[in-house]
Amino acid sequence: MSFDHIMSVTIGGLTVGMIYALIALGYTMVYGVLKFINFAHGEVFTVGGYVAAFTLLALGIDQNSPWTLVAGAVALALLAAVLVPMALGFVIERIAYRPLRGRSRIIPLLSAIGVSIVLQQLIIIIFGPKPVTIPTLAISSAAVSFFGVNIRVLALVIIAVSAALMIGLTYLVKSTRIGKAMRATSQDMEAAEMMGIDTNRTIAFTFLVGSALAGIGGLLVVMYYGSLKYDAGFLYGLKAFTSAVLGGIGNIPGAVVGAIVLGMTETYGVSVDLGFLAWFVVAGLALGLYVQMVKAPQRRLAHIADERRTAEYERSIMNVYRLAPYHGIKTLLAERTDALLSVSAAHGVRLMAGNVFLAVVAAVMFANASMRIDTRWQPVIAFAVLMVILMFRPSGILGEAVTEKV
Amino acid sequence: MVQERIRKALALMLAAALALSMFGLTGCAADDGGETDGETTDGETTGGEVQTIKIGVQTALTGPLPDYGLAAKNGVELALEDFGTFEMDGTTYEVELVVLDDKAEPTESAVVAQTMADEGVVGVIGSLTTGATLSAIPIYFENRIPQISGSVTGPKANETGADTFFRTCWNDAVQGEALGVWAMELGAKKVVLMDDNGAYAVGLADVAEATLKAEGVETLRQNCQSGDKDLSAQVANIKEFGPDAVIFTGYHPEAGLLRKQMVEAGMADVIFMGGDGIRSAELVAQTGGEANAEGIYATFGGFPEEQQPGYAAFAAKYQEKYGEEVGPYAQNNYDAFGALIEAIKQAGSTDTEDIIAALQDLTYEGVTGTFGFATEAAGAVAKGDIVVEGLTPANVPRYVVKDGVWVSAE
Structure with a gap:
């Protein structure tokens, strides 16, 4: 057990966790407002990644491209990875969820599973079943040395971006007009409507923000791992949803904390000794x-x-x-x-x-x-820890979001 | 109220339409069977008639390995052009392919196998992967349908010893041993074996690990799940172990990620090897580029193309038809189809029991060479395995990535 080893495992776990967090934020926000789990969210993430990858590929970027070109391409990919999922999230909400609003909660849930399956097949039909791969860019393989341990700059970027987005989102919900509207809608939709809040607009906005975050997650995954497969959204979605519940669903900092706990457990469990x-x-x-x-x-x-x-x-x-x-x-x-x-x-x-x-x-x-625990136990350990935490604290680590007075 | 009624009526109509469409489908299948039967009687009385027989192709066109699946399908389709029409006892037989996708998933594979049995196929080419085949073998065995796979290489594939299972590719036990021998030839003293928890990968890694351990090489076993993106835990473990070589026995998507993440963790100089699951052109892109892929070794479950007597002609045909390089195991699938037709001819019957018996005695001259099938399990050889003359761990073909392409490592 060297320091080197602990450091790389920690950074690895933190990075995985922060990626889960970006997706988990979307789950938790939608749940916070609608009390409904948007199972299609994982696919929105995949679409973000695919759009980003194809933007980079279309621009013909490779490791020999000058950095200005790469920076421009990444910026463009980021734009695409935000806008396309946003549009997708908006459309999904409009056609698959809004007509079902006010029905028993199980009905939009089924609709969400349906949307998830449809989206996954559409990704196969449009982009093909092969995983999309992008060439290694200097920006995604750059590393810094920290006490003799090599850490990828992109891992730090992922951690920083997720943390910043979480803080921004907390501010948005707590201290802005639209955030107030979101909290009001979450508390009592009818009352909020009577108070002159356009709940439909507020909900659509929630979906836009959540989808944009998932899209950014998709871009970062493609840049970090270099490839993405059409069904990646399923596992990422599942784990992000788990993170959201673990941290306390509806709770924004909770989603991030839950995601970090899950990511860390996954990597720590099998790569450090007892x-x-x-x-x-x-x-x-x-x-x-x-x-x-x-x-x-x-x-x-x-x-x-x-x-x-x-x-x-x-x-x-x-x-x-x-x-x-x-x-x-x-x-x-x-x-x-x-x-x-x-x-x-x-x-x-x-x-x-x-x-x-x-x-x-x-x-x-x-x-x-x-x-040392066999790597075969990785998912078992992660979910055993999760169940133990939820047994002792059913509302999640930071607690479910309690709607505060507006 | 009225709206509610209209809605109800609509829902009912939709349900009825769904039910009807399903009926329609099964109805069609039954009709097909009827026609075939009719032609059989015609054939017997008048002679010179055309009779259609069905041969199944169980492959995986979606799922984790679409490139392998497509190559297998292409191989069979080429064979269909060459052997798909033949004469037997004055009757002309025409083969109709039933191509079904099992997504390389065990659950899906069982469904596909049952569908094949219901379709009344006389034989099946497939499936593509060992994991998926495990759940299909008992169903084909129950229904007495001969199954010849051109790419299932897992040692555990036919542990039950079903007499309906045959393969025209080599058993991994050969490759596992070859990987171990090769790693030692390269001077490795500490070796990491990593699999993806699939039947194919675990089988291969087990054999390789046993080979290495028998010679006193220190080993570490790691695993991941197929579909994993982040292997940082495993990479950290590998780094700490400090191996000379890593043998990844899974498939190329995870192999690419593992290699990429190992290079990023500063282990570019560790020898990286794998079985035929990583010997795909896709691997190069998945490692993040040519630089990362350079020097990756892989064994393969078949003799090199230049040693395969019919390969040149096959490759030319393949190129002409599909406009691309021959995909992995395409020629083995071509041979599987050819061997099945040859067995039907030698049996002189389309009864599956006769075909199974004929396959057991068959010696077939195919693209990959002259081969037969093992009638009994012996050591690493399972029942139905391809029997090739003069095959040893040391002459199993070896490949290496040079400038972004796989070339022979000799």
């Missing part, structure tokens, strides 16, 4: 202990009515959390004289069991410190 991974479990254990010892008792204490608040009662609540094996089980076994106390005792014992489990896992991992 001794290193165990530290993540230790961090989880520290968090678990903090919850058991401090956070959970504090929360419980806040529920005590003033007339019952005695020092002794407070101490017994603390005890069932902090000394769960003894006081907790004792309280559980004793007659239920106090509802709050017995609920707390059960909670405390559960938390402790979770912490003991984490400690055992960490110990086992440290005992096999030099072992």
Whole structure:
């Protein structure tokens, strides 16, 4: 386990995560406003990538082209990769979703799956089933050295662009007129309409922004990996959607955090040894202990009515959390004289069991410190971590977006 | 209310139209069968009649390897021109191809195989990939339909020993061993084997790994999923292991990405090898350009073209008809079709049981050489494997990318 190795795995995971994030933002925005999952979003991303690739190919760019030409071509490709998906997103919303608005939520969902299949076939029909490949450009293979580790400039660009877009988007939703309209529409479409907000326009705008982000994602993927296949949108879409749920659907920073967690888990899980991974479990254990010892008792204490608040009662609540094996089980076994106390005792014992489990896992991992997980387990690990997170926090890491008052 | 009714009526009509169209399709299929039967009786009484028989082509025109799929289809279509009409017992037989696309997916492949059986084909050329063939073999076996693949090279393809399965390309066990031997000839002491979790790639990597380990070479096994874009975790692992050679046994899309990402991680000087799955012209573009692809090695599951007796004539025909270079395994598929027709002639019958028996005894002079099929499994050889005289791991053909094109590495 060299520093070199950890660095390249971290950058790799971060880059993958940020690409998921760009797509996840589109899922999360549409969900935030319409409470509906736009399954065709992954294909919009693929179209963005294809349009960008064919723009670069049409301009005849290769590694020998002067950099001014390359910069111009990339700018043009970016323009195409933004405009075409935007138009596509607009059309999809107009013909496949808007006529179904107000119906049961399952109906636009089916329509979205249909659109996704149609788009994928259209990509095959228009561009052919072969993966599209672009020649390596100096801009996409350039690397900088960071403490002796080579990092591709494009990886840094991807990370920076995603982060910047996330901040811009948060600003857009929180602090602009159209963002206010989006939040109002999300909160109550009818009421928003009565207040004079053109909800159709607002929703169309949401689709435009989401599609543009997916298009940028497509361009970056083509530039970074050099090729794209017609069905790439399926897997990317699935993982981006997963990221959005993981981070808390409807929550813009959440989508990015979820995407980073997913990307990191995918790469870390299979390329560092158990001794290193165990530290993540230790961090989880520290968090678990903090919850058991401090956070959970504090929360419980806040529920005590003033007339019952005695020092002794407070101490017994603390005890069932902090000394769960003894006081907790004792309280559980004793007659239920106090509802709050017995609920707390059960909670405390559960938390402790979770912490003991984490400690055992960490110990086992440290005992096999030099072992490494087979790459075959990559998707298994990623989704196991995901399920565990969602089990403990069903609303996602940063929580589902709660519509604030406009 | 009225609107609602109109809508309901429309939905019903649409559903009815759908149902009808499906009926229509199956109806057509049944009609075809009827006609064929009619002609058979005609043929027996009057003689000199034309009878149509169906031969299936199970390939993958979409999915991950459309270039391989198209080459296979082209090969069979060329063979159809040459052998598609033949006489037997005074009856002229005309072959009609039933071309179906299995997208190189196991689930799709089972559906295609069932469709072939329902279509009443007397034999099938295909499928294209080992993974997809695994789910088709039991169905062809159940329905007693002989199946000859020109490109399924996976050692695990016919583990069940179905007597309906034949192949005109080499088993990968030969290539796996050859890759291991070649890597050692190149002086590799530490080798990474990477597969894409598909049956073809895993089979090839297993054999190569066993060959290397037997000689004391240190190995590391890695995998990815077919369709993966980001291999940074694997590349980081490879870099840490510090190998002399990487053998990627999957197909060219992932091979290209792996090579590209390895070069970007500063491992341009590590020997990069693969089986026939990477020996496609597409690979060069997928590695990001000629510079990255330079020096990639690949073995191939067949003798070099110049050693194939009928290749020159075949290539000329292929060029003329399709206006492009001969695609991978096109000639093996051509031979598969030729061998199937030859077996029908020798059986003197279009009964599939007779054809299967005839294929087992067949010695066929094809474009790739003179070959037969193994009647029993022995060692790495599976039942139905092509039997070629004088084949050893050391004389398995070797190729290398030079200036952006695959050339013989001899």
